[in-house]
Amino acid sequence: MGIARLADVIKEEAAEAVSSFPLRQYRDRVIALDASIAIYQFRTATPKLFNRNGENISHLQGLFYRTLHLLENGIKPVFVFDGQPPDLKQPLLARRAEAAGARRDAAESRRAENLPRPLKQDCETLLSYLGVPYVQAPAEAEATCAALVKSGKVWCTATEDMDALPFGSLRLIRHLNSKNNCEVEEFSLPDILQKLGMTQEQFVDLCILLGCDYCGKIWQLGPKKALKLLQQHGTIEQVLQNIDPQKHPLPANWDLEGARRLFLQPEVADPGRITLEWRDPDPEGLVRFLAHEKHMNEARVCRRLQRWQEAQPKPEEAQPKHQAPREGRKQRKLGEFFPASKHARPPEVRGVRARPPGTRGARGMAQGIILC
DNA sequence: ACTCTGCTTCTAGACGGT
DNA sequence: TGAAGCAGAGT
DNA sequence: ACCGTCC
Secondary structure, three states, X not given: OOOOOHHHHHHHHOHHHEEEEEHHHHOOOEEEEEHHHHHXXXXXXXXXXXXXXXXXXXXXXXXXXXXXXXXXXXXXXXXXXXXXXXXXXXXXHHHHHHHHHHHOOHHHOOOOOOXXXXXXXXXHHHHHHXXXXXXXXXXXXXXXXXXXXXXXXXXXXXXXXXXXXXXXXXXXXXXXXXXXXXXXXXXXXXXXXXXXXXXXXXXXXXXXXXXXOOOXXXXXXXXXXXXXXXXXXXXXXXXXXXXXXXXOOOOOOOOHHHHHXXXXXXXXXXXXXXXXXXXXXXXXXXXXXXXXXXXXXXXXXHHHHHHHHHHOOOOXXXXXXXXXXXXXXXXXXXXXXXXXXXXXXXXXXXOOOOOOOOOOOOOOOOOOOOOO
């Protein structure tokens, strides 16, 4: 859900902190993406795509297309997967689950938090074949994205919800879709703080008052009042002493300190122990996995891969490999991607998991690397 | 006038041919 | 699910 | 740019 109306507040009160750039502006930049949100978007996009076995493969198709689009634009993506949601988020998740369950069959109600294991593994396998790194966050993905940005390993976080800002992501971009010539909207956290005249701690307080995932809202305190009162008094505690508690009752079980701690000292993957590595997509592996194993339309997969290959900046040196992007061979080249054996398993490479600090995951073989 | 709430409503991704 | 637009009530 | 289709 993110922070209610935060984007509106920023655009109104700190418009200078928001700019918009063409995608090409981000060439050669490392961008962290919240994998769960992206996958959730693909899964809910209409219509759902089913393969011949009745499995929903919207997420694979979406991830495949969008990632290639990013790569074609010279962007170096890194996907961050959600871990365990914080306890303070449980009430929200429960409400969500209940609402979804009441509305429809509970089967489809699972939100991206805690993606079903096979779904996530499919995505990891796909990313490995695409040569794109991914990171397992211990808790909220946005928090680890922010930590990566702060560490300098990543340029910005790309996400549709604004949580990354209170988590401390110095830059956040939205609307990073696959449309041609899409304009990306960039929020600069330092500029936001400067224009609002706030510290990061005060900004976090603002986000809590606006309404976050971790605790309820104060009745009758909306964006305008919250901002004004905070700028005036500095902290939520001070604000509370200057408003009528009768007219602005606190929600039950309001854990202000807990929410603050989740934003200011979140549990994140240690950027220092993360190695990000990109390599060329593996067309054969992709065809084998997407088309043969997951039964995505083979011609489409091949066509898209071919488009990617033709968009590659040609190395001036003669490429000894099969290539020759000449005209007239387009249709014929499809055959190159077909592996010899139809039922070949994907190579036993998978990003290593990254949980306990003791586990070193960095197997040299991993295609899609990671670890912490 | 301003601001917050609650209600309604619509919409979601990407490709390819036209 | 959310985001956007409108009605209405409280300040 | 629009719109039907993707599986």
